[in-house]
Amino acid sequence: MYFVALLLLFLVALVLIFVIFAFSLFAAGLFFELPYVATNADKVETIIKLARIKKGETIVDLGSGDGRLLYAAAKKGAIAIGYELNPLLIIITILRSKISGLSKNVKVKKQSLWDADLKDADVVFVYGRKHTMKRFEDFVYKNCKKGTRITVNSDKTISFPNKKPLKSENGIFLYIV
Numbered sequence: 001m002y003f004v005a006l007l008l009l010f011l012v013a014l015v016l017i018f019v020i021f022a023f024s025l026f027a028a029g030l031f032f033e034l035p036y037v038a039t040n041a042d043k044v045e046t047i048i049k050l051a052r053i054k055k056g057e058t059i060v061d062l063g064s065g066d067g068r069l070l071y072a073a074a075k076k077g078a079i080a081i082g083y084e085l086n087p088l089l090i091i092i093t094i095l096r097s098k099i100s101g102l103s104k105n106v107k108v109k110k111q112s113l114w115d116a117d118l119k120d121a122d123v124v125f126v127y128g129r130k131h132t133m134k135r136f137e138d139f140v141y142k143n144c145k146k147g148t149r150i151t152v153n154s155d156k157t158i159s160f161p162n163k164k165p166l167k168s169e170n171g172i173f174l175y176i177v
Contacts, residue, residue, distance in 0.1 A: 057122035067093030074105035
């Protein structure tokens with residue numbers, strides 16, 4: 001009987017942790033301009049392919065979420081820097097980068113993506129929605145050096161409103177500043 005009660009208590013604790021985790025992700029989306037939306041594996045692959053990442057390049061992910069694009073870039077030998085406000089997602093990114101042995105190449109800053117330092121970026125990853133695309137366009141074109149590659153991932157086929165992409169594939173758009 002004691003074992004069953006302990007097991008039940010453990011399961012209740014797990015469910016409670018899951019509910020708190022899920023709510024924190026949802027609540028963060030309510031308070032931040034862009035909610036956390038995980039990029040699926042086929043889009044990650046397309047983003048990395050279009051970005052043509054080379055070893056030693058600096059990659060910046062604006063709103064890095066759980067870090068999946070940072071890890072993919074780091075695996076190519078890049079220095080991957082993420083900007084994220086959600087502390088839970090930052091912890092996940094840091095822990096996963098340590099576990100995967102990528103912590104030397106993956107950095108995450110608890111800072112608004114609108115304050116990101118883009119001057120040394122070779123590639124910038126952008127995820128946006130229709131209401132943020134003009135602002136993202138202005139921000140990256142103002143702050144990136146000439147030749148910076150920008151990949152835009154959106155929840156639909158929405159890209160920068162005033163620029164023509166060099167390529168697009170699988171809902172991902174490639175621009176060069």
